[in-house]
Amino acid sequence: MHIVDRRLNPSGKNLANRQRFMRRAKSLIRKAVHESSASRSIKDADQAGEVALPAQGVHEPSLHRNATGGIRDHLLPGNKQYIEGDTIPRPQGGAGGGGSEGSPDGDGQDDFRFALSRDEFVDLFLEDLELPDLAKRRVVDAESVTWHRAGYSVSGSPANLALLRTVRNSLSRRIALKRPKPHELEQLRDEIAALSPDGEDDARRIALEEELTRKQRRSSLIPYIDPLDVRYRLFTPQPKPVAQAVMFCLMDVSGSMTEHMKDLAKRFYVLLYIFLKRRYKHVDVVFIRHTHQAQEVDEETFFHSPETGGTVVSTALEEMQGIVAERYSPDSWNIYAAQASDGDNTASDNDKTAALLTGSILPVCQYYAYLEVGRDSEHFPPGFIRRDSDLWQTYTAICKTGAPMAMRKVGHRRDIYPVFRELFAKKQATTGAETT
Amino acid sequence: MNDMGGGMGGGIRAERPLFEGADWDFNTVQRVHDAIEQIAVDELGLDVYPNQIEVIGTEQMLDAYSSIGMPLFYKHWSFGKHFARNETLYRAGMQGLAYEIVINSNPCISYIMEENTATMQTLVIAHAAFGHNHFFKNNYLFKQWTDADGILDYLEFARGYIAHCEERYGEAQVENLLDAAHALMSHGVHRYPRPRAADLRSEELRARERREHEERVFNDLWRTVPTKDAERSDKTVDDRRRALLQLPQENLLYFLEKTAPRLQPWQREVLRIVRIIAQYFYPQSQTKLMNEGCATYTHYRIMNRLHEKGLLTDGNMVEFLRSHTNVVFQPNFDDPRYSGINPYALGFAMMRDIERICTEPTAEDMNWFPAIACASDPMAVLRDVWANYRDESFILQFLSPRMIREFGLFHVLDDSNEQNLRVEAIHDERGYRRIQRALARQYDIAWMLPDIQVVDVNLAGDRRLILHHRALNRVLLEERDTRFVLQHLADLWGYDVLMKEVDPDSDSVLKEHAATPRAGILQPDGS
Numbered sequence: 001m002h003i004v005d006r007r008l009n010p011s012g013k014n015l016a017n018r019q020r021f022m023r024r025a026k027s028l029i030r031k032a033v034h035e036s037s038a039s040r041s042i043k044d045a046d047q048a049g050e051v052a053l054p055a056q057g058v059h060e061p062s063l064h065r066n067a068t069g070g071i072r073d074h075l076l077p078g079n080k081q082y083i084e085g086d087t088i089p090r091p092q093g094g095a096g097g098g099g100s101e102g103s104p105d106g107d108g109q110d111d112f113r114f115a116l117s118r119d120e121f122v123d124l125f126l127e128d129l130e131l132p133d134l135a136k137r138r139v140v141d142a143e144s145v146t147w148h149r150a151g152y153s154v155s156g157s158p159a160n161l162a163l164l165r166t167v168r169n170s171l172s173r174r175i176a177l178k179r180p181k182p183h184e185l186e187q188l189r190d191e192i193a194a195l196s197p198d199g200e201d202d203a204r205r206i207a208l209e210e211e212l213t214r215k216q217r218r219s220s221l222i223p224y225i226d227p228l229d230v231r232y233r234l235f236t237p238q239p240k241p242v243a244q245a246v247m248f249c250l251m252d253v254s255g256s257m258t259e260h261m262k263d264l265a266k267r268f269y270v271l272l273y274i275f276l277k278r279r280y281k282h283v284d285v286v287f288i289r290h291t292h293q294a295q296e297v298d299e300e301t302f303f304h305s306p307e308t309g310g311t312v313v314s315t316a317l318e319e320m321q322g323i324v325a326e327r328y329s330p331d332s333w334n335i336y337a338a339q340a341s342d343g344d345n346t347a348s349d350n351d352k353t354a355a356l357l358t359g360s361i362l363p364v365c366q367y368y369a370y371l372e373v374g375r376d377s378e379h380f381p382p383g384f385i386r387r388d389s390d391l392w393q394t395y396t397a398i399c400k401t402g403a404p405m406a407m408r409k410v411g412h413r414r415d416i417y418p419v420f421r422e423l424f425a426k427k428q429a430t431t432g433a434e435t436t
Numbered sequence: 437m438n439d440m441g442g443g444m445g446g447g448i449r450a451e452r453p454l455f456e457g458a459d460w461d462f463n464t465v466q467r468v469h470d471a472i473e474q475i476a477v478d479e480l481g482l483d484v485y486p487n488q489i490e491v492i493g494t495e496q497m498l499d500a501y502s503s504i505g506m507p508l509f510y511k512h513w514s515f516g517k518h519f520a521r522n523e524t525l526y527r528a529g530m531q532g533l534a535y536e537i538v539i540n541s542n543p544c545i546s547y548i549m550e551e552n553t554a555t556m557q558t559l560v561i562a563h564a565a566f567g568h569n570h571f572f573k574n575n576y577l578f579k580q581w582t583d584a585d586g587i588l589d590y591l592e593f594a595r596g597y598i599a600h601c602e603e604r605y606g607e608a609q610v611e612n613l614l615d616a617a618h619a620l621m622s623h624g625v626h627r628y629p630r631p632r633a634a635d636l637r638s639e640e641l642r643a644r645e646r647r648e649h650e651e652r653v654f655n656d657l658w659r660t661v662p663t664k665d666a667e668r669s670d671k672t673v674d675d676r677r678r679a680l681l682q683l684p685q686e687n688l689l690y691f692l693e694k695t696a697p698r699l700q701p702w703q704r705e706v707l708r709i710v711r712i713i714a715q716y717f718y719p720q721s722q723t724k725l726m727n728e729g730c731a732t733y734t735h736y737r738i739m740n741r742l743h744e745k746g747l748l749t750d751g752n753m754v755e756f757l758r759s760h761t762n763v764v765f766q767p768n769f770d771d772p773r774y775s776g777i778n779p780y781a782l783g784f785a786m787m788r789d790i791e792r793i794c795t796e797p798t799a800e801d802m803n804w805f806p807a808i809a810c811a812s813d814p815m816a817v818l819r820d821v822w823a824n825y826r827d828e829s830f831i832l833q834f835l836s837p838r839m840i841r842e843f844g845l846f847h848v849l850d851d852s853n854e855q856n857l858r859v860e861a862i863h864d865e866r867g868y869r870r871i872q873r874a875l876a877r878q879y880d881i882a883w884m885l886p887d888i889q890v891v892d893v894n895l896a897g898d899r900r901l902i903l904h905h906r907a908l909n910r911v912l913l914e915e916r917d918t919r920f921v922l923q924h925l926a927d928l929w930g931y932d933v934l935m936k937e938v939d940p941d942s943d944s945v946l947k948e949h950a951a952t953p954r955a956g957i958l959q960p961d962g963s
Binding site for chain 2: 003004009013014017060061062066074076078080083090
C-alpha cells in the first residue's frame with residue numbers, strides 16, 4: 001500500500017479549463033458582470049463575486065427522452081395506503097407522477113451561478129476603458145528622465161564612439177574613392193624589384209614606378225579614417241512615466257446634499273479608485289469636503305459626518321490647490337480630481353471658481369470629472385424646463401474651451417456605471433488627449 | 437473511553453485502539469489500512485488490487501469532480517464549467533464534498549480528503565479501498581469492458597494527443613470537435629461484446645480445424661446435389677451495403693470514426709478517445725446499486741469487526757454509525773427530501789438481506805431462494821453475486837418479498853392517454869414478482885437510454901444519414917436537445933442527417949428531426 005500526499009501538488013490544475021470556459025462564455029459573463037455590478041455594495045465593488053449566467057449559453061446537449069408523455073413506470077418506496085388498482089389523480093405541474101419525482105430544479109433550466117476571482121471580475125468590469133492622457137503632460141524634471149538609445153550622431157564624447165559604425169563608414173568611403181589597398185602597393189614594389197637590373201626593361205620599370213608613385217599619392221590623400229566617418233552613439237532623454245497617482249475627491253456636504261446623493265457620489269469615487277488602481281502602482285486618495293469652507297478629512301468623515309452651512313465651491317478648489325503645492329508635485333504625480341455636487345453654489349462665487357479652475361487646477365490635472373447628482377425621485381411636471389444649475393453653467397463654459405474636463409449628470413445608481421464608462425471609453429480618451 | 441468496551445467482542449481484543457479522537461497522520465492511515473486489510477482479505481475473503489491512497493485538499497477534490505473523478509484528463513471548457521459550479525455550491529455551503537473518490541485502476545487509487553476525521557478516513561478506506569476495489573476487480577462487467585492496468589496510461593496519451601491537436605490545428609477546431617463528441621458520448625458505447633479481429637495464429641488454427649472437419653465429413657454425394665446458386669444474387673445491393681457498414685449500428689461515435697467520409701485522421705482519433713473513455717465508464721452506470729451496496733456492506737462489516745476487536749473506540753464507532761445512517765437513509769416518496777431510490781440504501785439493505793437469507797431463512801425465503809437459503813457461508817454467496825450480476829439481473833434475482841415490504845415499494849403506471857395514474861402492484865403476493873420486474877427494468881440500461889441506431893446511409897446519392905429512435909412506450913426525445921445533438925452529428929458526418937422516431941409496435945413514424953452541417957465548424961473547406 002502506498003500513501004501519497006497530493007496536497008502539495010501545484011494547485012490551479014483546472015486553470016486551463018477555467019480559461020476555456022471563460023472564453024466561451026465571455027459575452028454572457030460580461031453582461032452578467034455589468035448587471036451584478038449595479039446591485040453590488042460599494043465595499044466589495046472590486047472584490048471577487050458571483051455572477052449568474054443563463055444556463056442555456058453553456059449548455060451541453062445530449063440525447064435523452066422527454067420528461068412527459070407516453071407510458072411511464074414509477075417505482076416508489078414508502079407505500080402506506082395504496083392497494084392495487086387504486087387511481088391517483090395526476091399531480092399538478094406536469095405528469096411527473098408519484099410524489100416529488102423529478103425535482104423541478106434538477107432540469108438545469110435555472111441560472112448557472114459561479115464565482116469570478118477579483119482579477120477576472122475587474123478585468124471584465126473595466127474592459128475597453130482607457131485613462132485619458134495617460135502620459136504626463138507636464139514638462140518633466142531631471143529626476144523622472146531615463147536615457148534611451150536614439151540612433152547615431154556625428155558629434156559626441158569619445159566614450160560614446162560607435163566603433164563599428166565608424167569603421168563601416170570608412171570602408172565604404174575607401175571603396176568608393178578607390179583608395180589603393182596596401183597589398184597592391186606591395187605587389188608593385190615586388191614587381192619593380194624583380195625586374196633585371198641591367199636596363200633592358202627600363203620602359204617597363206618607369207611605367208611601374210610612375211604607377212607606384214601615383215598610388216602612394218592617392219593613398220596619402222585619402223585617409224584611412226576621415227572625420228567624416230566618425231559616428232557616436234546618441235542618447236536622448238525620455239520622460240519616465242510617473243507610476244503614482246493621486247485622486248482628489250471633492251464633495252459638497254452642505255445640507256442640500258442628501259444621503260442618496262452622497263451614495264451616488266461614493267459609487268463614482270469607488271469606480272474611479274478601482275480604475276486608477278489598475279493603472280498606477282500607487283494611488284493616493286485625498287478627500288476634501290466643503291460647505292462654505294473646505295477641509296481635508298478621512299474617508300469615514302467624508303461620507304458619513306453630517307455638516308451644515310452654505311456652499312462655496314471655490315474653497316474646496318483652494319484647499320486642493322494648497323495640498324497639491326504642499327504634497328503632490330505635478331511633476332511626480334498624476335493628478336485626478338472628481339467633484340460631486342448637487343450644483344448649488346453661492347452666486348458670487350462662480351467667477352472665482354471658474355478662475356481657480358482654469359488658472360491653477362486644470363493645468364496640473366490629468367483629468368477633472370464633475371458629477372452632478374440629482375434626486376432619484378426628482379420629477380417635474382410636463383412643460384417645466386429644468387434650469388441648469390449655477391455650477392453646471394459655469395463648468396459648461398470651461399469645458400467648451402477644450403480643457404481636460406468632463407461633466408455628467410446622474411440621478412440613479414444604475415446610471416453611475418454607464419456614465420463612468422462613457423467618461424473613460426477609449427474613443428473619448430483619444431479625443432481628450434488631442435485637445436490638450 | 438477506550439476501556440468501556442462491553443462484552444460483545446469476538447476473538448482477541450486488541451490492547452489499544454488504532455487511534456483515539458479525530459486526529460490522524462500517515463502512520464495512522466497505514467495502521468488503519470493494515471488492520472482493515474487483515475479483516476477484508478482474511479475474514480471476508482475479498483480479492484483486491486493493491487491500494488494507493490492519496491491525500492488531497494478541497495480544491496483537488498473539486499478538480500477530480502469536474503473531470504469525472506479521473507486524476508488526469510484532457511482540457512475542455514465543460515470541465516471548467518463543472519468546476520465553477522461545484523466550487524460555487526461548495527463555498528456557499530449548499531453542497532458537501534464526497535468523502536472519497538475511487539478509481540478503477542491497478543493499483544486502485546483512492547482519494548481521501550485532508551479535512552476528514554480519523555474515523556471518516558477509516559470508513560473511507562474500508563468503503564473505497566476494499567469495497568469498491570473488490571467490486572472493480574471481480575465484477576464481470578468491469579472485467580469485460582475496462583482495462584484497469586491501462587487506463588491511466590491511456591488517459592495520459594489522450595491528454596497529450598489532444599494538447600498536440602490543439603497546438604497543431606487550433607483550439608477552436610478541437611473544441612468544436614470535442615463538443616460534438618461529448619454530445620454523442622452517451623451513444624458512443626458498445627452494448628454487446630463484438631467478435632474480435634482474429635490474429636494470424638488463431639486464423640490459421642481455425643482454418644486447420646475447418647479443413648479437418650471437412651475431411652472428416654467428406655461425402656462425395658454432396659457434389660451431386662443441385663445447388664440454388666441463382667438465389668444468392670437475390671440479396672439486394674442495399675443489404676450488402678448495410679452489411680459492409682455494419683448497419684444497423686447503435687454506437688454512433690464508432691460509426692462516425694470508421695465511416696464519416698470527411699473527417700481528418702486526427703479527428704477520428706479524437707472521436708476514438710472520447711468513445712473509449714465512454715466505454716470505460718459504461719459498466720459503472722449499470723452497477724451503481726451493486727457497487728455501492730457492496731462497498732457499504734463491506735465497510736459496515738469491517739467497522740463492526742474493528743470495534744469488536746477493540747481497534748475502534750466506542751466514541752468513534754458512534755461517529756461512524758451516525759455517518760453510516762445518513763448514507764443509507766431512504767426517504768419515502770411523499771417526503772420533500774425524496775429524489776429517487778437511494779442506491780446506498782437499497783444496495784446495502786439487499787446485501788444484508790442476502791446474508792440473512794443465508795443464515796436464518798424463513799419459509800418464504802426457502803421458497804423464493806432455494807439455492808442460497810441455508811448456504812453455509814454468506815460471504816461466498818455475496819462474492820459470487822458481486823462477481824456475476826449487474827443491477828438489473830441482481831434485482832430480478834435477489835429482491836426478496838421481505839425487502840419489498842420493508843421499503844413499501846409500489847408500482848405506479850403513468851399513461852399520458854389516461855386521466856389518472858394507476859397503482860399497478862404493491863407489496864402483496866400478487867405484486868412481488870411484478871415489482872421485481874418493474875424495478876429491475878428501471879436499472880436496465882436499455883430502458884434508461886433511448887434506443888438510437890444508424891439504420892441507413894445513401895452513399896451513392898446525397899449521403900444522407902438516417903437514424904431511428906425506437907420510441908419505447910411512445911416516449912419521444914426531448915426536442916431542443918435533440919436538435920443540438922443532431923446538429924453536432926451532421927457536422928461530424930459532413931452531410932444531411934435525418935432522425936426518425938419510430939413506434940416499435942406499429943413501425944409508424946411518430947416524428948422526424950433533420951439537420952444540415954454548418955460550414956467551417958469541423959470541415960476545413962465547408963463546401
